[in-house]
Amino acid sequence: MAICKSPSGSGWLVDIQPGGRGSKRYRKTLPTKAEALAYEAWLKTKITQSPEWAPARRDLRRLSELVDTWFDHHGRNLRAGINTHSRLKHLCVALGDPTADKFTAEMFSEYRRKRQAAGISANNLNREHAYLRAVFNELGRIGQWKTENPMAAVRQIKISERELSYLSIEQIKTILEALAQGKNGDAVLIAQICLSTGARWSEAEELKVSQVRDGQIHFTGTKSGKNRSVPISEKLLAELMPVIVVSRTGRLFKYAYSAFREGVERAGLQLPKGQLTHVLRHTFASHFTMNGGNILVLQKLLGHSSLAMTMRYAHLAPDHLQEAKTLNPLARLTVR
Numbered sequence: 001m002a003i004c005k006s007p008s009g010s011g012w013l014v015d016i017q018p019g020g021r022g023s024k025r026y027r028k029t030l031p032t033k034a035e036a037l038a039y040e041a042w043l044k045t046k047i048t049q050s051p052e053w054a055p056a057r058r059d060l061r062r063l064s065e066l067v068d069t070w071f072d073h074h075g076r077n078l079r080a081g082i083n084t085h086s087r088l089k090h091l092c093v094a095l096g097d098p099t100a101d102k103f104t105a106e107m108f109s110e111y112r113r114k115r116q117a118a119g120i121s122a123n124n125l126n127r128e129h130a131y132l133r134a135v136f137n138e139l140g141r142i143g144q145w146k147t148e149n150p151m152a153a154v155r156q157i158k159i160s161e162r163e164l165s166y167l168s169i170e171q172i173k174t175i176l177e178a179l180a181q182g183k184n185g186d187a188v189l190i191a192q193i194c195l196s197t198g199a200r201w202s203e204a205e206e207l208k209v210s211q212v213r214d215g216q217i218h219f220t221g222t223k224s225g226k227n228r229s230v231p232i233s234e235k236l237l238a239e240l241m242p243v244i245v246v247s248r249t250g251r252l253f254k255y256a257y258s259a260f261r262e263g264v265e266r267a268g269l270q271l272p273k274g275q276l277t278h279v280l281r282h283t284f285a286s287h288f289t290m291n292g293g294n295i296l297v298l299q300k301l302l303g304h305s306s307l308a309m310t311m312r313y314a315h316l317a318p319d320h321l322q323e324a325k326t327l328n329p330l331a332r333l334t335v336r
Contacts, residue, residue: 003036012036018044059100064092066100066145070135073142079225084131091128105153108132112157122157129156164312165272165279166286178267184259189239189252191260193217194280197230198288198302201260201277207252209244212237219303228303289316 006013011029014036018026026043030036067088075081095103095111112125132151139145167175172195179188193204203219211218215237218229243252260277271279281302288298295317299310314320325331 003033003040014040014043016040016043061100062092062097063095063100063103064089064097066139067092067135069144070138073144074138087128088131088135091132103150105150108151108154112154116157122159126156126159129154164282164286165275166283167269167279171267171269172283174267175263175269179260179263181266182259182263184254184256186243186253187256187259187263189243190256191263191280192236192239193232194277195284196232196236198281198284198298199230200281201257205253205256208250209247209252210250212240212244212252222303224303224305226303226305228300230301285310285313286316289313290318292318 002016003012003014005011006029011031012033012035014026014028014030016026017024028039030039067085070088071081071085075085078084094115095107098107108129112129115125116122129151133149133154136145136149136151140149176188176191179191190201190204193199193207194201197204197217197219199217199219200223203222207217211220215234216229216231218227220227222228240252257277264271264276275282285298285302288301289295295310295314296307298313299307302310304310
């Protein structure tokens with residue numbers, strides 16, 4: 001529709017969208033057809049000459065389409081790209097898959113509130129927030145998103161630090177003995193590797209013969225994507241040699257996660273939720289620090305990309321905050 005007789009019959013109706021579909025629509029009734037034509041011509045000229053007269057066209061892409069664009073240009077190159085893409089697609093469905101121009105920080109905040117009330121953990125919600133924020137950031141870099149990141153205004157949920165559980169020397173002896181009683185002998189060696197190197201269970205469990213050489217274990221395909229090499233004792237190397245010699249597949253061990261869980265149950269250990277095998281990595285880091293190890297060396301051994309992650313263990317250092325005993329005002333009063 002452009003110019004036509006008004007429904008009431010008194011004048012001529014101008015009804016146009018000069019910017020095309022999705023742009024602002026202009027409607028105005030004028031007394032004569034000549035005036036209507038003149039108004040139409042003036043409006044088109046004004047929009048051509050003055051950009052402010054032509055509001056930005058609506059972005060009618062669905063949120064799921066933006067996620068697909070992110071995946072095609074960037075996500076597919078990430079180690080966990082396929083998994084992240086799947087998570088994001090489910091998130092789009094949960095949000096109602098709005099059009100890009102209708103998606104707001106308030107919409108995500110309301111969605112998060114409902115999910116939190118339903119018992120979803122703050123960690124999971126923060127992860128969803130980070131994924132979606134990263135999508136808009138990347139789309140902006142490649143020119144697929146022109147306006148401000150709608151997730152930039154949403155702050156993540158503040159989470160109190162969890163207690164990092166670690167095993168005492170006696171508990172280490174107990175768990176190793178319990179694992180030795182199980183049917184899967186690989187569980188003992190995998191646990192020893194984790195305790196000796198700070199490796200994640202999956203990193204130790206999936207070791208190949210080629211990764212053990214020159215008195216070191218060389219970890220590849222790690223969570224951070226960075227390779228790292230950790231020296232091991234001659235005793236542990238000697239225990240690994242029989243397994244290395246008989247390996248026919250290139251892998252050192254069978255899967256032994258279930259065997260470790262059963263060993264923990266036999267040992268009667270009570271571990272925090274979510275820290276079953278990871279307690280071995282915490283135990284390595286904690287004892288390394290308590291025995292006077294350098295925090296920067298620990299960062300490299302654990303493969304942390306940020307020192308802030310490693311600093312969680314700093315309070316276990318023998319001299320950590322010891323100045324508090326001598327530099328507090330009461331101590332100074334005693335000196336006098």
